Amino acid sequence: MRTIDQNHGLIRSYDLRRPGVKAGYTVMYALLTVVALVCLMPLVWVILSGFKDQKEFLRGVQAADKRYYVRFLPQSFSTEGYLETWRTMKYFRYYVNSFIVVLGATVAAVLCNGLLAYGISRLKPRGHKIVLALVMASLMLPATTSMAPLFMNIMKLGLHGSFLPLWLAFGANAFYLVLFKSFYDEMPGSLIEAARLDGAGDVSLFFRVVLPLSMPINIVIAIYAVNAAWSDFLLPYLVLNNTVRETVMVRLFTYRSSDRIKEIEVIRAIVFSIIPPILLFVIFQRQITQNVMAAGIKG
């Protein structure tokens, strides 16, 4: 066992010389390991299960004594099953639709919330406090309340089956706006003033100076928005259901009460829906975990 060296936290290395503390510390490690396994095993299980076929998934594998035994690992790691579900359920199309939704939603999330936050934080025109108060109020009010009226308005505008409302919905997010605002609040004003003295107008100033300077926050919001837009299903379901524009999540949601679809196909559909977010996490692990911490402390 490696020596434990920590002399600034709650438990110090000399505490661990006491048997009681040492036993407690060991129990803590055991518990953490169990929790980590509980967090990871369902994901490992679903991915491994997708390799099985319907019979192996539901009953297990028949052994020499003619009885069926369930195994954690699939009998073979052939990707044929995954590929078959991908083809027969036309997942390519749902992926393309999801990517279109994610792309538009992310652009709207960064641009519209960013512009509004910039106005409230730096330009401060007369009346900007009313907008800020309304945003803060909507942060407190339960969001799901507006689902029915919002859907009615979308129908009235004839936007059923269109990606447009799904993109624009991400342009009005109070949480993103607050993160943007606190970034702009702390941004040094000298660079902006310098560019202003060169005669740049507010609009070109935003796109030429402010936007490039705010890349750190833009990336954070973009990561949040990509994940949220990919996972979103209620509004996409209401808007896109029964059209050719259904997304991966909308498709998954329609499986909730369907008896005609095999269990193993649903398992594979779950895997298809979690692969992109997991890839995103693997690539941006550091940014995601650190910014959740930063955002949480400010909020």
Added chain:
Amino acid sequence: MKHTLRRDFTAWMIMLPGVILFTFFVWYPLVMGTRLSFYETKGITTVAFAGLSNFRAVFSNPDFWPAVVNTFKYCLWSLVIGFLAPVALAIGINEAAFGKNLFRVSVYIPNIVPGLATVFLWRFLFRSGESGALNMLLSALGLPMSSWLSNGAIAVPLIVVTMTWKSAGATMLIYLAGLQGINPELYEAAIIDGAGVWGRVRNITIPNILSLGRTLLILQIIAVFQILYEPLVMTNGGPNNASISLMQMVYRYAFDRFEYSKASALSVLVSVILITLTLVYNRTTRSKAA
């Protein structure tokens, strides 16, 4: 900065896209929803003023009281199962001398799994009968199988377990940040005063993350109170209404039966309950803190 008409105009033009979108997606639906709750609707058109009849219809719906009781049950169970788990995890992971990052990432990973995929996945794990994953695990260990979500007595806590699995990681990270903000000199001082490990937890760690915990508690209650797709997918509110939630009733009114005015009336009720809860909570915690 000096206000000139031109400058203000440009500023408002910059803010305009955001203001329009907030109006369409957030503010107007809230106002319209409140108004709709007092009107009669047919499909997406408003027909006539209806007074309180939507609210009466909601109250006399046989699902209403089970939904109210269950929604509070969800909140209660989420406090029992979900509130202290992230605190304990954060303290443990913060003290882990090695493997810290591995633990942190493992506990956070369920959070990036889409919510809908999470509930489908756990519905498979909780499947009753011999083909359920957890039942297979139980019988492999020689334990009796459970009927899981088909058992009304445990459906709500099992759904809360699923929610906790998904969300504890994110909350844990927030507490972790809070713990790392504690001044090490405080521990130093406590050690000199002869405090043991448990004494340090009680007198330094807990008091320092208490206000964070207070904020996260009410945010958790507000979120859990609006629980919708977990029972919708995992149990469809059953068995026998044992897990139906208020927002699920809203969903049924609006998108199964297209009775938007009744959906709005129930939404307004939920909002009123939540606003009242928040105000009462803020008042009591503030007077305690003072």
